[in-house]
Amino acid sequence: MKLPPYPIFPTLSGETISLRQIVAEDIKDLIEISFYDGIQATSVQKATEMQTKINLDYANGNSIHWGIADKLTNKIIGTCGYYRGLDKGAGELGCILLPNYRGQGFMTSAMQLAIEFGLNTIKLNRIWAITTKTNEKAIQLLEQLNFIKIADLEDNEIEYELRTN
């Protein structure tokens, strides 16, 4: 196991996107996709406060949160990361794209990079994701990435797990 934090924040590079650390200049573009404890940010100040908590979670080894950058512009178009479970050698993968960047395959590519890092660098023994039964786009994304549904949870939620064999 190689848990966060790392000496250098890991940047992961795909064909059209990269996963990189979020910096202060990015925050203004990310307000509508900034969440912490299920609460959405409504201002740069709130999103900055959330990013501070996210950075602390990373420093404490509890999570890793990447910005998904368009490689042409270096602009952040979404985020993804592992948000729970690292202390048990597992990782709950979460993700969100800005609405303008959906439907183009960016998240499939981002999740492939995050999964590869989770399995080969962190050496997670399990990767899972939780969504709702009605979130068709998330279900489509997860199934395409080889996740299978393993449980029906409360509040209309469902749990998916990455199949690795």
Ligand SMILES: CC(C)(COP(=O)(O)OP(=O)(O)OC[C@H]1O[C@@H](n2cnc3c(N)ncnc32)[C@H](O)[C@@H]1OP(=O)(O)O)[C@@H](O)C(=O)NCCC(=O)NCCS
């Ligand atoms: C879930 C979410 C990230 C999915 O985004 P998405 O844009 O559908 O996913 P991708 O970026 O992988 O794009 C897939 C789409 O691009 C198309 N596509 C184009 N080129 C592609 C490529 N090279 N590879 C894969 N898909 C490609 C696919 O056909 C698919 O199109 P469709 O939506 O018309 O079926 C997005 O809906 C979102 O941010 N939702 C809100 C947050 C959320 O629900 N998070 C999930 C928590 S588990």
